[in-house]
Every structure is written in structure tokens, then in C-alpha cells.
Amino acid sequence: MCFGGARFVLIRVLGSAAGGGFPQWNCGCANCRGVRTGAIPATPRTQESVAVSADGDAWFLLNASPEIRQQIEGCPLLHPRGPRQSPIEGVLLTNGDLDHCLGLLSLRESHPLLVYATESVRRGFTDDNVLYRTLQRFPDQVTWRELKLGREEELLRAEGRPSGLRVEPVPVPGKRPVHLEHTGASEAEDSVGFRIREDRTGRVLAYLSGVGGFTPAVRQALDGADCVFFDGTFWSEDELSAQGLGTKRASEMAHWPVGGPGGSLRALAGLRAPRRFFIHVNNTNPILREDSPERAAVREAGWDVARDDLELSL
Ligand SMILES: [Zn+2]
Ligand SMILES: [Zn+2]
Numbered sequence: 295m296c297f298g299g300a301r302f303v304l305i306r307v308l309g310s311a312a313g314g315g316f317p318q319w320n321c322g323c324a325n326c327r328g329v330r331t332g333a334i335p336a337t338p339r340t341q342e343s344v345a346v347s348a349d350g351d352a353w354f355l356l357n358a359s360p361e362i363r364q365q366i367e368g369c370p371l372l373h374p375r376g377p378r379q380s381p382i383e384g385v386l387l388t389n390g391d392l393d394h395c396l397g398l399l400s401l402r403e404s405h406p407l408l409v410y411a412t413e414s415v416r417r418g419f420t421d422d423n424v425l426y427r428t429l430q431r432f433p434d435q436v437t438w439r440e441l442k443l444g445r446e447e448e449l450l451r452a453e454g455r456p457s458g459l460r461v462e463p464v465p466v467p468g469k470r471p472v473h474l475e476h477t478g479a480s481e482a483e484d485s486v487g488f489r490i491r492e493d494r495t496g497r498v499l500a501y502l503s504g505v506g507g508f509t510p511a512v513r514q515a516l517d518g519a520d521c522v523f524f525d526g527t528f529w530s531e532d533e534l535s536a537q538g539l540g541t542k543r544a545s546e547m548a549h550w551p552v553g554g555p556g557g558s559l560r561a562l563a564g565l566r567a568p569r570r571f572f573i574h575v576n577n578t579n580p581i582l583r584e585d586s587p588e589r590a591a592v593r594e595a596g597w598d599v600a601r602d603d604l605e606l607s608l
Pocket of ligand 1: 313
């Protein structure tokens with residue numbers, strides 16, 4: 295697809311899998327085995343990250359995955375346009391999980407970074423983190439812009455010019471990242487989704503890649519959106535234990551399963567957004583198999599499963 299010059303919301307999926315990716319290095323589940331050998335109709339996926347832009351010139355990353363280098367190299371839109379330059383003007387973090395922010399440490403080649411995150415996500419990444427020093431090689435190497443719940447924030451280009459996009463962080467049921475679980479109970483600011491709005495057209499992208507359950511705030515975030523990306527981590531509550539891969543249930547990991555009577559697919563059946571995608575899909579999820587009944591159910595309900603390199607404009 296060619297994005298042309300008109301200002302809309304341009305969206306490029308860089309990675310669509312949950313933490314671990316698809317296949318996952320230490321996983322021999324039916325999906326991971328099948329995609330390695332080509333025995334199942336499925337496409338490998340890197341860990342979740344999406345690039346958005348209003349003009350195709352200035353780009354913002356939603357989450358910074360551990361595979362960020364490969365993801366940037368695989369997307370010519372994000373390649374440098376000068377000897378030391380990047381069209382990536384900022385990075386927005388949904389939470390502090392390592393699959394969403396570890397990529398920041400990979401952007402350490404002395405380039406100023408603008409990061410949008412809530413105060414608790416910023417603290418979780420910077421406090422007591424000796425590795426963060428690699429992003430403090432010169433004053434202001436990283437500028438943090440605080441996202442406050444319920445407040446719309448303008449996404450700015452490095453020189454302070456408007457980018458044409460605004461973001462409102464929306465609280466979603468979540469939990470602390472695994473490495474911060476010892477620091478206490480979860481706060482509302484630990485996990486957010488984004489409502490990203492384009493200035494001229496008013497088009498809205500609702501980006502909620504990690505959602506632990508249904509709340510009025512989640513419903514509100516989806517309301518009237520032109521495009522929705524939603525948590526597709528697990529199909530069922532006991533997906534890991536049923537395959538002998540772990541003991542944690544989806545809800546313990548703050549992910550609302552897609553399938554079943556209490557799942558998101560059924561609860562969101564009334565959603566009118568013309569484009570709807572599940573993203574952050576765990577490698578165990580049967581919707582990754584293009585020939586599975588679960589994938590068919592998603593399709594019949596008017597949803598798609600996001601894949602790497604998908605491009606769309608609103
Ligand atoms: Zn994740
Ligand atoms: Zn697997």
C-alpha cells in the first residue's frame with residue numbers, strides 16, 4: 295500500500311505477538327512446532343509494536359519491543375533520511391512489561407528519545423535500573439512526557455511542532471510487570487490503552503493491547519473509534535495449563551480471553567468500528583492457525599488477527 299500525502303492516521307504493525315513472539319525460543323507447543331516446520335497454516339510474528347503517523351513523515355511507536363531493531367529495518371518508512379536521523383519522533387508505552395519497553399535500551403546509539411508514559415511506568419523503568427544509564431550518555435538523551443489518565447496529550451515532533459496526532463491514555467485492568475510485582479499492589483496508571491486522534495479528520499484509533507477485563511473505561515475507549523486493536527493474547531482462560539505449559543490462568547496474567555461465553559469476542563459484539571484487530575497474540579492461541587474454528591469465529595464476528603507488516607490508513 296502507498297500512503298500518499300493526505301493526512302490521516304497511518305498505521306503499520308511492526309509486531310503482533312505477545313511476549314515471547316511466535317514461535318517462542320523455548321516453546322514446542324503445537325503452534326510453535328507447526329509454524330517452525332510449516333505443518334500448520336500460520337505466519338511467524340514478532341513481539342507487539344505498532345507505528346502510527348498523521349502524515350507518513352513523523353512516526354510514533356506504540357511500545358518498544360525487544361525486536362525493535364529488526365522491526366525498524368523491516369519497515370522502510372522508519373529508515374533514517376539523513377546521516378544521523380530517524381523518522382521515529384517518540385515512543386508511547388502501554389505498561390512496563392519487558393516485551394513493551396525493553397526495546398528502549400536497544401535505541402542507545404546516542405539519539406535523543408521522547409517517551410510518553412504514565413508516571414508509574416516511567417518510575418518502573420528508570421528507578422534502580424543500572425541499564426538505564428545507557429540512555430543517559432548525554433543530558434536529555436531521554437525526555438519523558440507524562441501521560442495522565444483522562445488528559446489528552448499532543449504528540450509533538452522533536453522540534454516541538456505538532457505531529458497532527460493526540461493521545462488520551464485510558465486505564466485498563468492490568469498488573470505490575472513480573473519484575474516489579476514485589477513493589478506492591480497495582481495502580482490504575484500501571485496499564486493503559488490509547489485513544490489516538492488525528493487533528494483534522496477527527497479519526498480515532500483505539501489501541502488496547504493488554505486488557506485484563508471489561509470496565510466502563512474500556513467500553514468508553516472503544517466508543518466511536520474508527521479502528522480498534524484489542525488484546526488477543528489468549529483464546530481461553532486455561533490455555534497454558536491445558537497444554538502443559540504453565541499454571542497461570544489468563545486472568546492472573548491480566549489478559550481477558552477472546553473466546554468462551556465470558557470472552558471479549560462476545561462482549562464486544564456490538565462494536566461498530568469498521569476495522570477491528572486482535573493483537574498481542576500469544577503463541578499458544580488457536581486463532582494463529584488460519585484453518586482453526588477459533589479463527590473462523592473471529593472472522594465471522596468481523597474481526598481480524600493482526601499480522602506483522604500490516605499497513606492501513608483511516
Ligand atoms: Zn506483553
Ligand atoms: Zn508455543
